[in-house]
Amino acid sequence: MNEVAIIGVGMTKWGELWEKSLRDISVEAALKCLDDAGVDKVDSITVGTMSGGLFNAQEHLGSLVADYLGQRFVPATRVESACASGGLAVKTACMEVASGLSQYALAVGVEKMTDVDGGDATFALATASDYDYEAFHGITFPGLYALMAVAHMKKYGTSLEQLAQVSVKNHHNGSLNPHAQFPFAVTLDQVMTSTMVADPLRLLHCSPITDGSAAVLLVPLAVAKKMNKPYAVITGIGHASDTIALCQRKDIAKLEVVEVAAQRALKMAGKTIRDIDFAEVHDCFSIAEIMVMEALGVVEPGQGGPATINGLTALDGDFPINPSGGLKSKGHPVGATGVAQVVEAVIQLRGQAGPRQIKNARTALTQNMGGSGASSIIHILEAR
Amino acid sequence: MAMHVARNWRETPERYRMEAAKCKKCAAIHFPARIICPECQGREFATVRLSGKGELATFTIIRVAPTGFGDLIPYAVGIVKMDEGIHVMAQIVDCNPEELKIGNRVVSQFRRINQEGKTGMILYGYKFVPDLGL
Amino acid sequence: MIGIVGYGSHIPRYRIKVEEIAKVWGADAPAYKKGLGLNEKSVPAPDEDCATLAVSASRNALRRANIDAKQIGAVYVGSESHPYAVKPTGTIVSEALGACPFVHTADLEFACKAGTEGMFIALHLVKSGVVQYALAVGADTSQGAPGDALEFSAAAGAAAFIMGSKNLAAELLDTHCYMTDTPDFWRREHAYYPEHGGRFTGKPAYEKHLFSATAGMLEKAKLKPEDISYVIFHQPNGKFPVNAAQKLGFKEPQYKLGLLCPTLGNTYSGSSPMGLAATLDAAEADRLILLVSYGSGAGSDAFIFRTTKKLLEIRDMAPKTRKQLDEHKQYIEYGTYAKFRRKILRAE
Numbered sequence: 091m092n093e094v095a096i097i098g099v100g101m102t103k104w105g106e107l108w109e110k111s112l113r114d115i116s117v118e119a120a121l122k123c124l125d126d127a128g129v130d131k132v133d134s135i136t137v138g139t140m141s142g143g144l145f146n147a148q149e150h151l152g153s154l155v156a157d158y159l160g161q162r163f164v165p166a167t168r169v170e171s172a173c174a175s176g177g178l179a180v181k182t183a184c185m186e187v188a189s190g191l192s193q194y195a196l197a198v199g200v201e202k203m204t205d206v207d208g209g210d211a212t213f214a215l216a217t218a219s220d221y222d223y224e225a226f227h228g229i230t231f232p233g234l235y236a237l238m239a240v241a242h243m244k245k246y247g248t249s250l251e252q253l254a255q256v257s258v259k260n261h262h263n264g265s266l267n268p269h270a271q272f273p274f275a276v277t278l279d280q281v282m283t284s285t286m287v288a289d290p291l292r293l294l295h296c297s298p299i300t301d302g303s304a305a306v307l308l309v310p311l312a313v314a315k316k317m318n319k320p321y322a323v324i325t326g327i328g329h330a331s332d333t334i335a336l337c338q339r340k341d342i343a344k345l346e347v348v349e350v351a352a353q354r355a356l357k358m359a360g361k362t363i364r365d366i367d368f369a370e371v372h373d374c375f376s377i378a379e380i381m382v383m384e385a386l387g388v389v390e391p392g393q394g395g396p397a398t399i400n401g402l403t404a405l406d407g408d409f410p411i412n413p414s415g416g417l418k419s420k421g422h423p424v425g426a427t428g429v430a431q432v433v434e435a436v437i438q439l440r441g442q443a444g445p446r447q448i449k450n451a452r453t454a455l456t457q458n459m460g461g462s463g464a465s466s467i468i469h470i471l472e473a474r
Numbered sequence: 475m476a477m478h479v480a481r482n483w484r485e486t487p488e489r490y491r492m493e494a495a496k497c498k499k500c501a502a503i504h505f506p507a508r509i510i511c512p513e514c515q516g517r518e519f520a521t522v523r524l525s526g527k528g529e530l531a532t533f534t535i536i537r538v539a540p541t542g543f544g545d546l547i548p549y550a551v552g553i554v555k556m557d558e559g560i561h562v563m564a565q566i567v568d569c570n571p572e573e574l575k576i577g578n579r580v581v582s583q584f585r586r587i588n589q590e591g592k593t594g595m596i597l598y599g600y601k602f603v604p605d606l607g608l
Numbered sequence: 609m610i611g612i613v614g615y616g617s618h619i620p621r622y623r624i625k626v627e628e629i630a631k632v633w634g635a636d637a638p639a640y641k642k643g644l645g646l647n648e649k650s651v652p653a654p655d656e657d658c659a660t661l662a663v664s665a666s667r668n669a670l671r672r673a674n675i676d677a678k679q680i681g682a683v684y685v686g687s688e689s690h691p692y693a694v695k696p697t698g699t700i701v702s703e704a705l706g707a708c709p710f711v712h713t714a715d716l717e718f719a720c721k722a723g724t725e726g727m728f729i730a731l732h733l734v735k736s737g738v739v740q741y742a743l744a745v746g747a748d749t750s751q752g753a754p755g756d757a758l759e760f761s762a763a764a765g766a767a768a769f770i771m772g773s774k775n776l777a778a779e780l781l782d783t784h785c786y787m788t789d790t791p792d793f794w795r796r797e798h799a800y801y802p803e804h805g806g807r808f809t810g811k812p813a814y815e816k817h818l819f820s821a822t823a824g825m826l827e828k829a830k831l832k833p834e835d836i837s838y839v840i841f842h843q844p845n846g847k848f849p850v851n852a853a854q855k856l857g858f859k860e861p862q863y864k865l866g867l868l869c870p871t872l873g874n875t876y877s878g879s880s881p882m883g884l885a886a887t888l889d890a891a892e893a894d895r896l897i898l899l900v901s902y903g904s905g906a907g908s909d910a911f912i913f914r915t916t917k918k919l920l921e922i923r924d925m926a927p928k929t930r931k932q933l934d935e936h937k938q939y940i941e942y943g944t945y946a947k948f949r950r951k952i953l954r955a956e
Contacts, residue, residue, distance in 0.1 A: 209540070212541070223562075223563060225540070226597075228540060232538070236534035237551075244532075287537055337562060342532065486703055565655075584663040596657075601655065
């Protein structure tokens with residue numbers, strides 16, 4: 091297998107992008123990426139989108155993006171794994187390069203969620219759950235994660251303050267990110283008094299509805315070396331699935347899918363979690379970040395909350411998590427998130443993150459997750 | 475108005491009677507029924523009707539609801555550990571959601587879950603109510 | 609011998625008091641309570657309807673009957689609030705019980721007597737030998753127009769009876785019917801609330817049919833009021849059945865067990881059937897029960913049953929009616945009631 095490097099990254103501003111369409115934002119992000127790489131032509135495009143059909147009445151996104159990016163006849167694929175569609179797009183593009191099938195593989199994550207009203211957006215998101223046995227009964231995504239929060243709080247004594255601190259930290263980081271949807275800080279009190287959505291999760295524990303796109307360009311290592319500028323190498327990929335329904339998991343206070351994916355990624359990279367300098371993780375709801383950091387092995391099970399309050403995962407902490415602002419502050423255009431995590435990782439590894447720059451960032455981990463933990467894709471990237 | 479007649483009709487055994495599948499090889503019970511047993515890869519099953527009795531394993535209170543559920547806000551949705559040992563997700567009704575506690579005994583009841591618009595199909599199914607031993 | 613093998617009822621948990629409703633419309637609550645003999649009524653939650661109540665009541669009946677649902681050969685659901693105008697409630701109930709597919713099913717409608725209508729058919733179908741067991745349910749979640757007198761009494765509930773020819777909890781002695789075409793209360797198609805003839809609903813309607821059916825039944829069976837241990841009349845309010853009892857020669861101990869209306873309200877097709885269920889919950893063995901329903905339009909079905917020792921063995925196998933009525937109820941105020949009963953104008 092060829093080693094795979096990332097030589098270009100790009101993303102649009104994330105938010106409610108009323109004037110821009112699905113094809114507008116995917117092309118914008120892709121062009122920024124190609125310009126960043128100094129590349130004109132690609133030989134493969136992978137689009138990660140959760141549901142062009144339900145949000146935009148538009149499927150066949152591979153062809154749509156290839157067409158509007160001006161890359162006619164390029165083979166184009168659309169991949170889906172609910173909210174992990176972006177990570178899956180990166181993995182798929184990576185496999186094309188690793189197998190030798192492609193030299194310049196573009197991965198574009200995109201979601202344009204504001205083309206439908208709130209009710210339809212909620213319905214579209216609900217299709218990431220077990221529709222007939224979860225969404226059918228009136229549970230929402232905040233509800234599914236709330237059930238996990240209740241179990242986690244009961245099992246480990248995780249507190250509401252600890253949950254809220256995740257949002258506070260991520261908003262602080264996001265306030266330093268020009269692409270973030272909500273580039274402003276929030277206080278613990280603001281989070282803890284925001285509207286209750288599904289007990290105990292409040293509005294400010296939940297990632298928003300967002301339009302946005304992000305893109306990365308993957309090439310064989312040999313091509314990257316020739317370009318004479320800093321690049322990142324993907325040294326580990328971990329991918330796992332778990333039961334679609336939350337109630338059929340072994341332990342709902344644990345994200346086993348992330349444990350398995352992390353073990354696979356770290357094994358491939360020949361690393362342990364101690365070798366990782368920082369991570370971009372899937373904080374769709376603040377409890378998710380706490381559970382993910384435990385599943386990754388950053389802390390012992392049940393210690394995610396205390397570690398967050400103690401600053402372990404702050405920008406200047408020992409293990410920064412979500413320097414980009416995470417899903418909470420940066421936004422969560424579902425299919426784009428996984429690609430944007432890789433964009434942030436690469437920017438950090440290149441030393442280009444400005445006020446968000448993590449010192450000595452050499453090895454990154456990105457963790458993308460679908461549904462209530464039914465899929466997870468982890469990439470390990472190293473600076474070269 | 476979207477109509478999903480076949481999709482909903484097909485769910486009658488599970489939604490109306492809580493019919494589950496018991497693996498003939500390893501006796502594991504699956505709800506909903508499966509074609510292949512994830513435990514032992516067995517492919518033969520017997521139909522068993524769940525008793526409807528169980529214990530509340532966890533729950534949340536929904537305060538921002540999807541379309542069609544607005545009239546019930548705030549309502550509890552939880553995971554019930556059935557006496558048969560398996561877990562099922564459903565609403566818990568006929569109670570003040572704030573007074574529910576993990577561990578409460580509950581029992582299933584046939585209720586209206588949703589409808590496909592004012593002129594569409596009415597979707598019935600199972601919810602749970604506190605088991606008051608009446 | 610034919611009769612009741614199993615019976616069950618179901619009452620929603622919510623209640624609203626007469627005072628709550630009167631407050632909103634500026635009505636004289638004490639006068640209404642006195643005039644209607646009614647204090648509060650049951651309210652169905654937004655996720656309850658005639659079908660859900662019928663299923664719960666029928667499941668209770670199955671518990672007492674102790675038979676397999678597949679043995680039921682006929683299912684009749686009587687209501688004036690069927691969930692669909694066209695599509696049977698009976699098949700929903702049959703599927704939910706597990707009686708399908710070899711079952712005869714029909715939906716019945718005759719204002720408040722659709723329940724006993726089903727009971728009449730079920731009993732005689734078993735008698736004919738065509739089926740071994742037949743289920744009859746009276747279930748309603750009827751509406752009273754806002755601000756109308758009926759709003760104080762229109763309630764929700766269901767009672768179900770499985771009829772058979774062995775292991776009887778109550779044997780049927782005989783039945784009798786009295787019908788005429790009388791316009792005391794009706795609802796046109798597409799109308800949301802029913803219309804009624806005010807005081808015309810008394811003497812020419814309820815009294816005429818109920819009294820005639822009662823007199824005819826007693827004569828047919830060669831019995832006198834004092835031979836009957838328990839009497840249940842249709843209960844549109846707490847006054848009509850009590851007045852009827854007094855005029856027909858029955859005393860309070862006879863109608864006490866079956867008089868649910870004062871705290872339940874009028875459950876329409878469930879009304880007298882639920883009174884019968886409550887009576888069976890507490891009646892002594894080897895006693896005669898007289899049940900006379902009334903449905904506007906108009907008509908009455910009458911039945912005389914004799915309780916057996918078997919009744920005492922089975923009645924603890926499912927929730928009792930009075931227990932459901934008196935315990936674990938949750939009171940709501942008018943706003944929630946109006947929301948639950950879909951009386952509030954909504955955007956589509």
